[in-house]
Amino acid sequence: MYVAAEIASQPDTWRRAAQLAASPATVRALPQPGERVAVVGCGTSYFIAQSCAALREAAGHGETDAFAASEFPGTRRYDRIVAITRSGTTTEVNRLLRDLPAGSRSTVVTTATDRPVTRLATDRVVLDFADEQSVVQTRFATTVLATWRARLGHDLTMAITDARAQTGAPIEQRLAEREQFTFLGTGWTVGLANEAALKLREAAQVWAESYPAMEFRHGPISVAGHRSVVWIFGPPVPGLLEDLTATGALVVHAPIDPMAHLIGAQRLAVELATRRGLHPDRPRLLTRSVVLPEPAL
Numbered sequence: 001m002y003v004a005a006e007i008a009s010q011p012d013t014w015r016r017a018a019q020l021a022a023s024p025a026t027v028r029a030l031p032q033p034g035e036r037v038a039v040v041g042c043g044t045s046y047f048i049a050q051s052c053a054a055l056r057e058a059a060g061h062g063e064t065d066a067f068a069a070s071e072f073p074g075t076r077r078y079d080r081i082v083a084i085t086r087s088g089t090t091t092e093v094n095r096l097l098r099d100l101p102a103g104s105r106s107t108v109v110t111t112a113t114d115r116p117v118t119r120l121a122t123d124r125v126v127l128d129f130a131d132e133q134s135v136v137q138t139r140f141a142t143t144v145l146a147t148w149r150a151r152l153g154h155d156l157t158m159a160i161t162d163a164r165a166q167t168g169a170p171i172e173q174r175l176a177e178r179e180q181f182t183f184l185g186t187g188w189t190v191g192l193a194n195e196a197a198l199k200l201r202e203a204a205q206v207w208a209e210s211y212p213a214m215e216f217r218h219g220p221i222s223v224a225g226h227r228s229v230v231w232i233f234g235p236p237v238p239g240l241l242e243d244l245t246a247t248g249a250l251v252v253h254a255p256i257d258p259m260a261h262l263i264g265a266q267r268l269a270v271e272l273a274t275r276r277g278l279h280p281d282r283p284r285l286l287t288r289s290v291v292l293p294e295p296a297l
């Protein structure tokens with residue numbers, strides 16, 4: 001099983017990401033303070049784009065939007081487009097970059113210099129050490145985020161320490177016995193909540209949802225009950241724990257770096273898949289990259 005080893009390797013890839021973020025080439029390739037930026041991706045990469053955008057705006061570096069590559073508004077103008085793609089072959093990302101107006105500045109974050117997408121971007125950040133054999137994305141996604149955070153000035157020392165602890169922590173039996181999972185976040189951790197839910201859906205085919213934490217009260221809380229887990233990334237918003245106690249759901253939150261907390265959700269997805277007789281390296285109906293046929297002329 002490739003994915004289990006890839007999950008466990010994340011503390012090391014984050015350490016390397018922090019070093020890479022300080023290199024002159026990476027500093028030039030990633031957005032500069034003051035630029036108006038759009039970060040795009042598909043699937044997991046889109047959720048990481050959400051976290052990247054929220055982090056950059058919170059740091060005061062400039063207006064930053066996140067889009068699924070297929071939904072990018074081509075009429076808007078940005079100083080730079082950042083495209084996240086592990087495979088470098090995803091059709092929606094390649095089409096977006098190919099169709100940008102002449103003179104547009106774009107950066108692709110991918111896993112090798114020979115990917116088709118690298119020929120379409122003006123700059124590139126290559127995380128070859130974070131590539132994966134599993135269809136399910138884990139370490140590439142978090143290593144992109146680690147690189148982005150380090151470029152914004154985050155010290156990743158505690159994140160890496162927390163991640164090492166998470167890779168060896170036992171998975172609670174009662175977590176694996178629940179049937180419905182909801183992941184909540186605020187700010188940049190909304191993207192992590194979305195990604196955690198996706199991991200459970202694609203790897204283990206379980207009922208998993210995700211919401212901004214305050215939005216959970218606006219309807220979705222009604223489905224939480226004794227069969228549920230509600231997993232919170234970052235500090236709980238005021239009053240949330242009290243509301244959740246009334247539902248009977250099992251609540252998971254921890255005072256650790258949210259990116260490290262995602263490792264726990266990744267490992268839970270693998271555990272649930274194994275219990276259900278599924279192979280998390282090869283999820284149903286999924287491939288490493290979605291490559292669509294070009295429309296007929």
